[in-house]
Amino acid sequence: MKKEDVSSTIISTIETIEGLEAVRKLEELIWSKEEAVPVNQTMAAVKNGGFVLGAFFEQQLIGFQYSFPGYDGENIYLCSHSLGIHPEFRKYGIGERLKWAQKETAAEIGYNLITWTYDPLETVNGYLNLHKLGAVCSTYLENVYGEMDDKLNAGIPSDRFLVEWVLNDSKKRSKSDIEMDYPRAILTSIRDGFSIPEKMDLNHKSQTLLVPVPGNFQELKKYSLSLGIAWREYTQAVFKHYFSMGWRAVDLVKDLENPNLYNYLLQKK
Numbered sequence: 001m002k003k004e005d006v007s008s009t010i011i012s013t014i015e016t017i018e019g020l021e022a023v024r025k026l027e028e029l030i031w032s033k034e035e036a037v038p039v040n041q042t043m044a045a046v047k048n049g050g051f052v053l054g055a056f057f058e059q060q061l062i063g064f065q066y067s068f069p070g071y072d073g074e075n076i077y078l079c080s081h082s083l084g085i086h087p088e089f090r091k092y093g094i095g096e097r098l099k100w101a102q103k104e105t106a107a108e109i110g111y112n113l114i115t116w117t118y119d120p121l122e123t124v125n126g127y128l129n130l131h132k133l134g135a136v137c138s139t140y141l142e143n144v145y146g147e148m149d150d151k152l153n154a155g156i157p158s159d160r161f162l163v164e165w166v167l168n169d170s171k172k173r174s175k176s177d178i179e180m181d182y183p184r185a186i187l188t189s190i191r192d193g194f195s196i197p198e199k200m201d202l203n204h205k206s207q208t209l210l211v212p213v214p215g216n217f218q219e220l221k222k223y224s225l226s227l228g229i230a231w232r233e234y235t236q237a238v239f240k241h242y243f244s245m246g247w248r249a250v251d252l253v254k255d256l257e258n259p260n261l262y263n264y265l266l267q268k269k
Contacts, residue, residue: 080116
């Protein structure tokens, strides 16, 4: 299938029990029956400031996005809980379209901030969240969901970035910013085509630095689970340290020299 074949995909809100049941079944297909959100919960969110978006191709539900209200004691914001795409319709930009529709819908309701979590070692998600959407992160969460048995998370702590997407932020970053020779917080080597974290540097004083991460994390874990755990430990230490010192992650792009690496761009607030 070509990208233009799904150009007719329509995105709209889902508010009926039947529609939310279709979302639940799609969640089961993507993840598992245990991971699917019950319809009574999604319906309660829809009726109380949240919403569910569906992506429909030829009347078939091929993707969804589920959000509910959040409150931290001072501010009200939108929690972006989950986004999923049918396995046969991935890599066609449906996820990005759902996120932009989420932003538009949230702004219409009156939200100014959307937050969500993702694994910082999953670079497809990171590239969408930070590079394409322009979200940022300054909060690192350790083992958020405990031990997870699904195929993407099994065997490694479920650490997450908590990203923030300010809806009225009009700031644009220059694409060339990431290409400069910034210092790196992790030094790496290569073995059998996979990147190996060798040494971390927690003493940078500059305003900007790079944090490399593997661009093929799921393949890397299959090659060596212990190597995947090592990447988790290295990046956890680096991100927690620099976030606590006032840095934040503002971008993620492919490394110009090593095709198996991506680089997070960290800037001092």
